[in-house]
Amino acid sequence: SSHQFVPLPYREDMPTPQQARADYHASRSEEEQALAAGDQARHAAARIRTEQLSRLADRLEGLPVGKDYPYPVDLQRIGEAVWLFVPGELYQDFQVELRAAFPAIPLIIATMSGSWNPAYLPKASSYGYGIYQDTCAVVAPGSLEQLIEAVKDQITELVNVSQAAELSG
Numbered sequence: 001s002s003h004q005f006v007p008l009p010y011r012e013d014m015p016t017p018q019q020a021r022a023d024y025h026a027s028r029s030e031e032e033q034a035l036a037a038g039d040q041a042r043h044a045a046a047r048i049r050t051e052q053l054s055r056l057a058d059r060l061e062g063l064p065v066g067k068d069y070p071y072p073v074d075l076q077r078i079g080e081a082v083w084l085f086v087p088g089e090l091y092q093d094f095q096v097e098l099r100a101a102f103p104a105i106p107l108i109i110a111t112m113s114g115s116w117n118p119a120y121l122p123k124a125s126s127y128g129y130g131i132y133q134d135t136c137a138v139v140a141p142g143s144l145e146q147l148i149e150a151v152k153d154q155i156t157e158l159v160n161v162s163q164a165a166e167l168s169g
Contacts, residue, residue, distance in 0.1 A: 010139060080105065
């Protein structure tokens, strides 16, 4: 079995938790002003923004401090299969690329294992379009691809150590 952390860089365009919380309070004030003025359209827009900023501030305040997110990867070899436990929501490319790299090894992959953080891990090409997964992602573009390569190395090492133990046993 193997438990390792893959350092994934945080986004450079991500606000600090303090800035996100300040933005939340400013939006909340805007929401209250629009309500008091009877401006329903402005109030509805501010309410949506306030909710988004509340979730962002909560998510950022729960992240480890530093320039990288220490992404935990747990691997376990059981028989011929490799079990893989990772947090967050990863794009399907994660599973597809790992299975293509190890076609003879059954891979059982469990995402959102232990935590939703660091939220989504989209492909690098999916950033910049303003889609939900992009706006929720706290790690930089290319993190999914970096993780895939690191996990390939970990699986290779785990399989080689297991095979060496079987041969010497």
